[in-house]
Amino acid sequence: MRALCWYGKGDVRVETVPDPKIQDPRDAIIKITTSGICGSDLHLLDGYIPTMEKGDVLGHEPMGEVVEVGREVRNLKKGDRVVVPFTISCGSCFFCRKSLYSCCDNSNPNAKIAKQLMGHSPAGLFGYSHMLGGFPGGQAEYLRVPFADVGPLKIDSDLPDDKVIFLSDIFPTGYMAAENAQIEAGDTVAVWGCGPVGQMTIKSAWMFKAARVIAIDCVEERLELARKEGRAETINFEKEDVYERLQALTAERGPDRCIDAVGCEAHAAGTLGNVMDKVASQVKVTPDKSHVLNQTIISCRKGGTISVPGAYGGFPDNIPFGAFMNKGLTMKTGQTHMQRYMKPLLQKIESGEIDPSFVITHRVPLEEAPEAYRKFRDKKDGCIKVVLKF
Incomplete structure (x- = not known):
């Protein structure tokens, strides 16, 4: 065959x-x-x-x-x-x-x-x-x-x-991601990544009675699909600071639920993380990139929930666990x-x-x-x- x-x-x-x-x-x-x-x-x-x-x-x-x-x-x-x-x-x-x-x-x-x-x-x-x-x-x-x-x-x-x-x-994965986020009626849900899993996650968030869904990506075709099919508000992370924009959209509280639908190949615009990635590639190390995971932790409101359907294979570096603990966040993950x-x-x-x-x-x-x-x-x-x- x-x-x-x-x-x-x-x-x-x-x-x-x-x-x-x-x-x-x-x-x-x-x-x-x-x-x-x-x-x-x-x-x-x-x-x-x-x-x-x-x-x-x-x-x-x-x-x-x-x-x-x-x-x-x-x-x-x-x-x-x-x-x-x-x-x-x-x-x-x-x-x-x-x-x-x-x-x-x-x-x-x-x-x-x-x-x-x-x-x-x-x-x-x-x-x-x-x-x-x-x-x-x-x-x-x-x-x-x-x-x-x-x-x-x-x-x-x-x-x-x-x-x-x-x-x-991808449909069950997006649906479980929304379920793991513990969405309650009236919640604001932020979804990082408008690829296929992200699109299914956006659709599923509405099924759990979200009041707003905010989609984050840098590819205009994906953002347009999120707007058209997913009825989502969108942020292009190459044009706007994600944390600052999310704070502005939520009266400085932060999204109630944050979903990492990207995983270990996340990209970041103009950050220290990109410099570290270049150094790692030069010494032939391929660590999981934690840009999105970090942003979900920093952006999520206190007492909120982070859901991770994005695939990780090893050891992401420099995760702000202090912020995760002190903000009282919950994280749910899994295949x-x-x-x-x-x-x-x-x-x-x-x-x-x-x-x-x-x-x-x-x-x-x-x-x-x-x-x-x-x-x-x-x-x-x-x-x-x-x-x-x-």
Whole structure:
């Protein structure tokens, strides 16, 4: 089969690799019809996530048609149309029983590696390093899905792929980010990052009865989408001081809830952090960039909440923890507990409450994926969200 493979920083290629096979009675094989390129895939492209190996198949936002199931998979059959969540969860461990699916104890065969970095291992993820399982991803013609009796969501309606594909990651991720922010009716919510997850977070904030949503980015196409589709007020951080503007917009109190939908590749305008990043790159160190995380802590009102759906892979530096503690802030984070959200969010799509396809700007075949990665990373050609079509 053809698949998009990682070969090092800035180097992804479409190559022929072996077809996946059933390896466990709870496996399924999916023929991919649509697969997204995620902002967190760019962290792999740019070398921020450790334990990648040359030839690794990328992608964690897939959907398609079931072509084979293991003997213990009784909820799916050949021909079923499914969305596959990016997390892999067993459904029966201590954490899965608590609906903390992204903390699954049994789905990461390389848990020892993750424990060395994190203390404990989260769930395995598709296409996202050997530390998180080394599972081949879904930017490929076929995908092996472990624990297929727990993960994939069957789509029984005739909704097109573009409307449901983002149940694989970014819609549940944005929704959980808003939920983690503990939004109360009447709150002002600030969202850093107007990429695909940020756009879903903005939409979700309104579902939790926010009174105002303020979106922060520097890419005009993303800011315009946040204004048009998300009904958000916007701040361009390259043109305005974010903290000062947020204070002015909130009568000096600060936003009630602040959400970091950027993660470890945050950019900052004219700050000491940028100087430190340049020094670090010269000595071949790639620390997570904490610009956005720092701004959320400094900007959030006292007693407020910070939610972090943005992906971090290691050790952000220079976090103002004194401000975090003294302001009495709460922070909630985590990879998305996908199986908790997929079915109820599908109902929101089916009812017409939301059409997540509004973020798609580019639809391309798999063979054009390397160029699409570069456009997405470099924010060229108005690229906000890419889906690969098979």
